[in-house]
Amino acid sequence: MLLYNLRLALLSIRQHPILSSLMIAAIGVGIAACITMLNVYYLSAKNPIPEKSNVVFAVQMDNRNAAPDDDPNNPDLPPQQLTYTDAINLLESDLPLRQAAMFKSAFAIQPQQNGLAPYLALSRMTGRDFFQMFDVPFLYGGVWSDDEALAASQVVILNRETNDKLFGGEDSTGRTVVINDREFRVSGVIDYWQPSPNFYDITNGPFNDVEEMFMPFSLVWPLQLDTAGNTSCSGETSVIDSFESFMASECRWVSYWVEFSNAREAEGYRDYIRSYMESQKALGRFEKPINYSVLNVYDYLIAQEIVDDSIKIMVALSFLFLVVCLLNTIGLMLAKLLARTSQIALRRALGASRMDLIRQYIIEIMLIGLFGGLVGILLSVIGLDGIRSLMRANSADALLFEMDWAMVAAAIGISLLASLLVGLYPAVRVSGLPPAASLKTQ
């Protein structure tokens, strides 16, 4: 019966091309608007590292003053970053399977190739574990060694784009890059990698690009590096008058991530963090009551509310637009069915039950909805492609405007569900018309 109803639906679409096209267009435009915004929302809110999101954790500790005007928007949420002191202390723990402190810093790259002018580039200063913890793919070479990290050696890992620019895409492992007038040895080149959202550095923008290069965290002292990211300070800031005093201050500018073999191990680490904070509190730090969090990636992104409110509003508006389109479609479907009351009455006379007819017309509108969904996906892909063409390829922002397969499936699902709702009223209404009257007027 399903195939029969599908055949009748196709026949009806062919017999009423204008009404059917209008319905397909109405659903298509509504779905396109809806899916475009839903796609942006989905990519904003999606889990960037699903295979590890329950074993990789962000560590947060609240070292803010007790003063009520210190970050009044998030009085209970620990800050995203730690002080340098806390980061260095936490690195002493052997509880995590992997752990990395990190911040970003800006450098001047001085290309040795003819024709390339020096330019500013961002580097993530971090530990060896960063790459394995976050499953960063390598194109050439690998991570610097423990010895190089301890010795604060001048080594660098380039991203693919930088390697293309400096070395024409060749394997640059072992070659030298001049950065801030110093020579750095290339230990590896990472392949294209752009988590979206950029979960490991929410503080500096969840949709910022991954840095152009990576260097050992231990270089911070020998090079006396400044952070190129956000810094929030608590306590007396007037005493910060030197690099050393900044490093010892209560300013937060270092992100800290840990990985465990399994999620249960995080419990023991939480106890460790509490003990650490209590010991520091005894030393006069952490004025507020102990407040910390060790959240996995998924919970961390939810807690940080990284999806912009404007995106949520746009999603809501796009759904409202879809509703308007669907209301129009209900009218069109009703007009289409009311024009066929004699056929409906005839089918009733020949033995079709109301449910048979409701099923037949629901299938017809769902087929129209499916076509509308496909049109919507096409329009959405064209729209997203247009927006993306205005952006730099592979940038984190541009990634938000790429159609995700999950959204294609969602578009089909929403189209079918929406058309089911749209078809229900007209189908129920016309199937309930008294057949005798329609047969008489035939």
Place this chain on the structure above:
Amino acid sequence: MLKMSNISKIFRTRLIETHALRSFNLTVNDGEFIAVTGPSGSGKTTFLNIAGLLEDFDTGQYMLDGEDISGLPDKSRSKLRNEKIGFIFQSFNLIPDLNIFDNVDVPLRYRDMGAGERKDRIESALENVGLSSRAKHLPAELSGGQQQRVAIARALAGSPRFLLADEPTGNLDSLMARQVMELLESINDQGVTIIMVTHDPELARRAHRNIYLLDGQISDLEEVTQLPLNQNQSQSQRADHAAI
């Protein structure tokens, strides 16, 4: 057997009530061929619609093959309609977008019937009405008489026990009307009970029994054999009825 007892049907609008059937009583035995005549508005079509389970009645009892129709849910009524009743309409009521084969297929689609059996039944029904060669044609490609034969084939394909015909020859010329009537008679000979609404006294005379409806009630009930045989007598009787 079809038995209606004290059936009443009133059509109501905001301003008026129309009594379409008043205490209507009728029993139709298996294998009968009944002609229902009467002036416009006398309740012929209402009777046929109630008999065909297309319309509800207000009071009374309707037994179809011993089953009380009152209060049956839509699904059961549809099933009864599909399996026991065949319809033939004045305007043929074929679906213009479907070819002849698919038109005859419509009632069979609402039964749990395999494709093979449906095909056999459709081919047999079309053969019975002499239209096997036109199976792939659209209704618009056939003459009126041929379309009505397709409608008869559609009604017969489901092997109904009752055939309800509403002015089956009303849109046909006399030659085609005669052919259709002969077809109905041969169907009746095969045991199908036929109730035919008609304005044509000649056709009515060919039925076993003639029921004359007036103001929603049976005004006269006579055996066909008792009807006057000559045209003048028949006309004078119709004039008498009209004067009632």
